[in-house]
Amino acid sequence: MAGKLSLFFSIILSSNLSAFELPRMDAAGVAGSAAVAESRLPDIPAPLETRQSSYFAEYQVNGARIAVPHVGNGRRVIAALHWNANRETFAAKVREAFNSPSSAAPEKINPESRAEQELAALNPGYEIVSLNSFLPGGAAALFNLEYSFGGPNCFNAAFTAAGLRDHRKLRHVGNPEADQLLSMYYRKTPASSLRPGDVIVLNGGDHGVYYLGAGLIFHKKSYLKQHSYRIVPLERAYEPEPFEWKPGPFDNGSPFNSSEPIRKMEAWRPTGAQYEFGYATEEEKARAGIINFVAEQVELKAPNWRLSRELGYFTESLLEGLVSEWSAMGKSPNxxxxxxYHQLSSLRDQANQSIESELLSSPHAQSNAYQILKDNWLPRNDYSRALVGSLLRLYGRDSSETEAVLDAIGNSFERNPLNQVKR
Structure with a gap:
């Protein structure tokens, strides 16, 4: 495995990194993103709510009734169709509401979840259909998904629904990274004329959501592991929901028991921009390769509660040092x-949140934090050897020094590992 990791890493560092690590969009350039000023909060579009049942909320969107299961009560958006209803007429209404592809169609299902069974019981003789094909792929994959690790947050949800992130690679997306992605792939547009696909930033960056259409959004309320990926009316982005908070044995009550008012909305519309890697020095290319490598490891280990054991607390400390050391990347004209660079700061935050969840979430851990963190400081494995060896080459040293530098890092608990690399 060590040979495979080293080979993979050398390929990354020697490649020309021809494009940024995001799916390409359709258009060839970036539209202007001049600020759009609005003197007051625009009217917030809202769907007509027709029913709040025990296990789902029902809304009327563009004349079609759809049911959104509450947390933990089903992972499919559903509807009840009469046996002689015109399915294409219904589908056309939903496609128009959500700007869905022409191939989107209701799919007949056997009611399994509590929401599906309740909708069937309330509509005897009707077909229960799934509407997930009308949703963006990332939103359909994550809707009502409950993950047991902290970190993935509102901007992760918004950009995953938008197709800028892979739903299989969940992690924290901090505000600096979100701002950078918005500046590259979106332009600001009046919040008074929302369209499906817009990303909406609420209250000056406090929350970010993906606008599905018809007054509904896809979002994740926070980075906390207790919050799942939800579809709710935009006007209720901050409101508590039924079954929302499922505390573990060491958790307190939900910090979201009251509703935060929406005071400000900024809407961002995708431009279809795409980017080549552009001009970069060899050092910048090497740094980008290192960031790619760490991102792959974090996105693989964090969801499985293996970050602290396999990447170690030293990873968080090292990333903190790199965020400071490589700050010039954040001012690059490219x-x-x-x-x-801003992805690097998000990876640092994800490492921090994973360490907190995996190692320090119990009262016992809080009173023994120093020893627990020390015991999980530096795993000696393929990952740490590949990462430290590549950093040594970046700073002009020979990778044959890797084991000695790892010894020095291991003996320097809670000190910046980068200092040992640069000596």
Whole structure:
């Protein structure tokens, strides 16, 4: 495995990194993103709510009734169709509401979840259909998904629904990274004329959501592991929901028991921009390769509660040092280099949140935090050897020094590992 990791890493560092690590969009350039000023909060579009049942909320969107299961009560958006209803007429209404592809169609299902069974019981003789094909792929994959690790947050949800992030690679997306992605792939547009696909930033960056259409949004309320990916009316983005908070044995009550008012909305519309890697020095290319490598490891280990055991607390400390050491990347004229830098700060935050969840979430851990963190400081494995060896080469040292530098890092608990690399 060590050979495979080293080979993979050398390929990354020697490649020309021809494009930024995001799916390409359709258009060839970036539209202007001049600020759009609005003197007051625009009217917030809202769907007509027709029913709040025990296990779902029902809304009327563009004349079609759809049911959204509450947390933990089903992972499919559903509807009840009469046996002789015109399915294409219904589908056309939902496609128009959500700007869905022409191939989107209701799919007959056997009611399984509590929401599906309740909708069937309330509509005897009707077909229960799934509407997930009308949703963006990332939103359909994550809707009502409950993950047991902290970190993935509102901007992760918004950009995953938008197709800028892979739903299989969940992690924290901090505000600096979100701002950079918005500046690259979106333009600001009046919040009074929302369209499906817009990303909406609420209250000056406090929350970010993906606008599905018809007054509904896809979002994740926070980075906390207790919050799942939800579809709710935009006007209720901050409101508590039924079954929302499922505390573990060491959790307190929900910090979201009251509703925060929406005071400000900024709407961002995708431009279809795409980017080549652009001009970069060899050092910047090497740094981008290192960031790619760490991102792959964090996105693989964090969801499985293996970050602390396999990447170690030293990873968080090292990333903190790199965020400071490589800050010039955040001011680069190349937007792709800036994006890599802000991704680095998000990876640091994800490492912090994973360490907190995995190691320090119990009263016992809180009273023994120093020893627990020390015991999980530096795993000696393929990952740490590949990462430290590549950093040594970046700073002009020979990778044959890797084991000695790892010894020094291991003996320097809670000190910046980068200091040992640069000596």
């Amino acid at each position: 937007p792709v280099i800036r994006a890599y």
